[in-house]
Amino acid sequence: MVVMNMTRTKSAGFALEKSLADKKKRAREVLAGLHKLYPEADCALTHEDPLQLLIATILSAQSTDVTVNKVTPVLFQRYPTARDLAEAPPAEVERIVHSSGFFRQKTKSIQGACRKIVEEFGGKVPDTLEQLVTLPGVARKTANVVLGTAFGKNEGIVVDTHVGRLATRLGLTWTSKDGKDAVKIERDLIGLFPQDEWTFLGHALIWHGRRVCFARKPNCPGCTLERHCPSAGLFNEAGDFRG
Numbered sequence: 618m619v620v621m622n623m624t625r626t627k628s629a630g631f632a633l634e635k636s637l638a639d640k641k642k643r644a645r646e647v648l649a650g651l652h653k654l655y656p657e658a659d660c661a662l663t664h665e666d667p668l669q670l671l672i673a674t675i676l677s678a679q680s681t682d683v684t685v686n687k688v689t690p691v692l693f694q695r696y697p698t699a700r701d702l703a704e705a706p707p708a709e710v711e712r713i714v715h716s717s718g719f720f721r722q723k724t725k726s727i728q729g730a731c732r733k734i735v736e737e738f739g740g741k742v743p744d745t746l747e748q749l750v751t752l753p754g755v756a757r758k759t760a761n762v763v764l765g766t767a768f769g770k771n772e773g774i775v776v777d778t779h780v781g782r783l784a785t786r787l788g789l790t791w792t793s794k795d796g797k798d799a800v801k802i803e804r805d806l807i808g809l810f811p812q813d814e815w816t817f818l819g820h821a822l823i824w825h826g827r828r829v830c831f832a833r834k835p836n837c838p839g840c841t842l843e844r845h846c847p848s849a850g851l852f853n854e855a856g857d858f859r860g
């Protein structure tokens with residue numbers, strides 16, 4: 618299969634990757650670099666079981682992990698099971714999750730998901746993608762987080778804003794041009810990386826996006842992936858891309 622993807626032309630080395638094999642070779646190098654950098658990369662949302670991770674991930678939309686990690690201990694202490702959460706007074710759940718933003722919608726999603734878990738899955742979070750995405754407030758990204766981190770199943774790759782940005786900058790997606798089409802990005806990444814690395818890859822790219830490859834002003838000079846990255850050094854002092 619020939620993939621004619623013109624990557625950033627900072628240097629001849631990245632001028633044109635003609636084949637999927639070329640891309641896979643560089644993907645292997647990026648992966649090795651990420652393992653070296655973040656051997657313990659993991660989910661930053663505090664949780665003790667699949668239900669807690671599911672709820673925390675729903676709450677993390679448009680919020681920060683730090684904020685969610687302050688909210689969830691209170692929520693889970695008050696309502697420890699799916700049934701407890703499903704039967705809780707909505708106003709009380711809203712009050713607890715308020716600081717995470719979009720608290721009314723998130724409360725509806727949390728309680729709807731818990732209700733369905735109780736009524737249709739015996740009180741246990743289901744462990745397949747098909748079942749997870751039937752829960753209110755759960756789309757593919759949240760399902761991938763739960764499957765990979767709580768159940769150790771590599772069924773997909775989590776594509777959030779960091780993963781989208783890094784996949785684009787690192788030239789690991791070619792069907793999505795702006796780093797925002799999560800479905801296309803996930804499909805490209807799945808084609809490049811071995812399945813048993815998918816969960817690690819999502820976590821490690823998120824860590825790298827938070828610590829080095831910032832949305833504004835990525836730290837290319839301090840990035841150990843620089844020699845594998847077609848975007849390295851292509852940002853001006855203001856942090857804008859000038860490739």
Ligand code: SF4
Nearest residue numbers: 830835837840846849
């Ligand atoms: S070299 Fe720069 S653009 Fe590439 S991954 Fe590192 S920080 Fe990001």
